[in-house]
Amino acid sequence: MKFQQEIRDFLMSRRAGISPEQAGLPHLGGNRRVQGLRREEVAMLSGLSVEYYTRMERGKLGGASESVLDAIARALQLDDDERAHLYDLARNVAPGSPRKHPKRTPPVTASVQQVLDSMSVPAVVQNGRLDLLAANDLGRALYADLFTMAKQPPNFARYAFLDPRAEDFYADIDQAKNLLVAVLRATAGRDPLDQKVTELIGELSTRSTDFSTRWAKHNVHRHLRGRKVINHPVVGTMDLAYDDFALPGDPNVSITTYTANPGTPSADGLTLLATWADTQKQPQRTNDEVHGSSTTSTVGTSERRDGGDR
Secondary structure: OHHHHHHHHHHHHHHHOOOOOOOOOOOOOOOOOOOOOOHHHHHHHHOOOHHHHHHHHOOOOOOOOHHHHHHHHHHOOOOHHHHHHHHHHHHHOOOOOOOOOOOOOOOOOHHHHHHHHHOOOOEEEEEOOOEEEEEOHHHHHHOHHHHOOOOOOOEHHHHHHHOOOHHHHEOOHHHHHHHHHHHHHHHHHHOOOOHHHHHHHHHHHHHOHHHHHHHOOOOOOOOOEEEEEEEEOOOEEEEEEEEEEEEOOEEEEEEEEEEOOOOOHHHHHHHHHHHHHHHHOHHHHHHHHHHHHHHHHHHHHHHHHHHHHO
């Protein structure tokens, strides 16, 4: 029943966002009792009977052919991410669809960490649940706030909606929140039986009305590439491009890198970030050096003092 409700809400939200004019339908005047397209208009645009489309919008997508799904996607003017989400929803209610998760091996191996450490730009490993699973030194420096959160592993959605520092960190917090919610929605559509995803969504919905309001919009997005502007507490404002590279064995776990255009203030910011990241590794070594030099100094003084006595 949960899957059917998800399908219903998604399709209704998509047709509510398209006006007859946007769909190329003639304006007939009069008051419309529904926002956006009516079911019969979507059915007509899809080349389906009203009864068949109505049944599908009620969650009966199981067994729908690819051509039918494509027709609905065209009628509702779905983008690539929304189309993929529709296919995920249909697969989850298809007869014989799996109801158990395959066991996954831990994605962050020593070799993956080596790859991260070999990169000269900030890099992190994250999953579809938006957990930050690993990072190189620059990645840790970029997201220093997240690594100090009480609940670990760090989670981008928890940070954006539950940590007040996020308001300053993201130059456009509204855009950041919309993106994170849309990524979570796409993740839930791919694997609605993932208990950890369900728990995270439940936690955020309970603790943040802002999250629940955005969640109800049913927007979806695949986190592949884009740009984000951040206000780093040490370095300042940086406009960064991010790119996702899926790890072999689990397409929902990826390495995300952050780069800046050469010769820009943001590129200078990354250079400064690298310098600051290095200083974060210095205190322990510095303390060791201090203790070592202090010991040597004490021994030398003692020897000189003993020598003087003799």
